[in-house]
Amino acid sequence: MKKILILLCPLMLVGCGALSSLNQEKLLSAGTNIATSLSITDAQVAQMCSEYMVYQDSLNTIAADNSPYAVRLNKLVKNIKGAENLNLNFKVYQTDEVNAFACGDGSIRVYSGLMDAMTDEEVFAVIGHEIGHLKHADTKNMMKQAYQTAALKDAIGAISPTLEKLTQSQLAAIAVAYGEAQFSQKQEFAADEEAFNICVANDYSPYAMYNSLNKLIQMAGSSSSSTVSKVTQMFSTHPDSATRAARVKEMADKYVANQK
Numbered sequence: 001m002k003k004i005l006i007l008l009c010p011l012m013l014v015g016c017g018a019l020s021s022l023n024q025e026k027l028l029s030a031g032t033n034i035a036t037s038l039s040i041t042d043a044q045v046a047q048m049c050s051e052y053m054v055y056q057d058s059l060n061t062i063a064a065d066n067s068p069y070a071v072r073l074n075k076l077v078k079n080i081k082g083a084e085n086l087n088l089n090f091k092v093y094q095t096d097e098v099n100a101f102a103c104g105d106g107s108i109r110v111y112s113g114l115m116d117a118m119t120d121e122e123v124f125a126v127i128g129h130e131i132g133h134l135k136h137a138d139t140k141n142m143m144k145q146a147y148q149t150a151a152l153k154d155a156i157g158a159i160s161p162t163l164e165k166l167t168q169s170q171l172a173a174i175a176v177a178y179g180e181a182q183f184s185q186k187q188e189f190a191a192d193e194e195a196f197n198i199c200v201a202n203d204y205s206p207y208a209m210y211n212s213l214n215k216l217i218q219m220a221g222s223s224s225s226s227t228v229s230k231v232t233q234m235f236s237t238h239p240d241s242a243t244r245a246a247r248v249k250e251m252a253d254k255y256v257a258n259q260k
């Protein structure tokens with residue numbers, strides 16, 4: 001993700017410089033690109049997600065299949081209930097950052113920093129949350145939005161709207177937009193609810209999602225700046241953690257009360 005953030009600066013500079021010299025031709029080009037990007041199909045978005053994941057995987061260090069991280073993750077997601085038909089694939093990115101994300105093609109990537117910080121059930125809850133985003137098509141919609149944003153910026157530069165095969169520069173522009181995008185509070189609540197349901201369905205604690213959110217909140221409030229910086233990205237893409245924690249605790253309390 002750090003590499004993506006670095007890419008942000010040159011793109012912004014290109015944007016600012018070109019805005020001052022907008023002309024009729026560029027405005028027409030912008031209109032064409034936006035119209036084209038608005039008309040992309042679900043299949044094209046799915047293809048874009050696959051290409052985006054090949055790109056992301058190439059930028060990150062992936063834990064080998066026999067590494068302790070990959071072995072732990074595969075054990076956690078083996079025979080997972082409640083995620084049928086999603087065509088899931090998992091990989092661990094080796095980085096100190098505490099993060100995880102899903103992409104519309106069924107890819108879920110968990111950062112080793114998150115695995116170091118969290119217990120098995122907390123990691124599982126985060127995976128359940130990402131599955132929630134996949135089930136609700138949040139990630140596909142975000143990819144579509146990222147493409148539209150990149151196309152809009154391209155109004156300014158030279159990204160072709162054709163979707164036959166994305167170039168590295170198109171993928172980089174989409175990665176920037178995808179990295180800056182945020183899910184809505186409503187989407188986060190729904191994904192948390194899915195995480196709660198998946199945890200319960202797989203015999204994990206109903207408080208697993210609550211515990212993982214609490215851990216993130218504690219890390220973000222740490223007096224150690226290096227700890228805080230590890231969770232910065234996760235917080236920027238997953239806001240409202242305290243509200244969400246309170247909400248999933250309420251859900252777990254109700255579930256436990258009903259069990260009695």
Ligand SMILES: [Zn+2]
Nearest residue numbers: 183188191238
């Ligand atoms: Zn989320």
